[in-house]
Amino acid sequence: MTVQILLVEDEVKLARFIELELTCEGYQVTIANDGLTGLTTARESHPDLLILDWMLPGMSGVEICRRLRSTGVQVPIILLTAKDEVGDRVAGLDAGADDYVVKPFSVEELLARVRANLRRTQETDADILVFDDLQLNRATREVYRGDRAIELTAKEFDLLEYLLTNPRQVITRDRILETVWGYDFMGDSNIIEVYIRYLRLKLEANNEKRLIQTVRGVGYVLRD
Structure with missing residues (x-):
């Protein structure tokens, strides 16, 4: 690059x-x-x-x-x-x-x-993940959208980190569930949709463009 x-x-x-x-x-x-x-x-x-x-x-x-x-x-x-x-x-x-x-x-x-x-x-x-105007720091657990700091819960951060490590790749819901929540997760599988919605609300709070896209019937992808 x-x-x-x-x-x-x-x-x-x-x-x-x-x-x-x-x-x-x-x-x-x-x-x-x-x-x-x-x-x-x-x-x-x-x-x-x-x-x-x-x-x-x-x-x-x-x-x-x-x-x-x-x-x-x-x-x-x-x-x-x-x-x-x-x-x-x-x-x-x-x-x-x-x-x-x-x-x-x-x-x-x-x-x-x-x-x-x-x-x-x-x-x-290795500690800094960047996509478009979104930046995540693994070491400090800070997230910025442009100049705006974004407060995330621990699980929101983990989900966003996983998406940022696989930009432009369509990730299935099963892979997300296994990686972010663990193989032994016994809760509602709709938890992914709930947290994707939480992330979008925070990442798009100032009417920024959507970066987390839904691929119907498959999963999600981080792309502009």
Whole structure:
């Protein structure tokens, strides 16, 4: 799967140069040239890594970082900055940045930082399940739909986790019952429909599009 990188940089020539270098490395790059567009794009496109210039029109890279972190977004963030004072670097890291590169920089250094941060993310990826704008964290048992936190019961969480581990696959009711409730479950088999309804109510509370689809006579599938 191609790694998606969002680059937020207002210097057009520099942004184009970085984009070309990243593309040559096999990454897919989206560019935003101001802070507000960058923040909106980050929230909507769910990139695998962000590269943010510190000084941006409308909203600084540090403020973008702070706002994303405040809503639970854990994507790796690298700050590009001309500020080389220790206090400035600390401020960037305190805002939630994972790394920083001081301008002027060599493209080899930037690429190395990108690879290092992606490696760290991949090491913990097993705990994060993402589909469309839905994100589930196995370690913290937190669930987000976009920026909205969703409170689930233990069984709702288990059911959603199972669907997220098998995206776009039609899962039979029997498989769901065996996996989520256990082979020895002796209760009403309609329990699945009840919990699917609970999940839909919570996942679609703000009129979001439906992700859990019913396949009549078979079971359920997570797809957009």
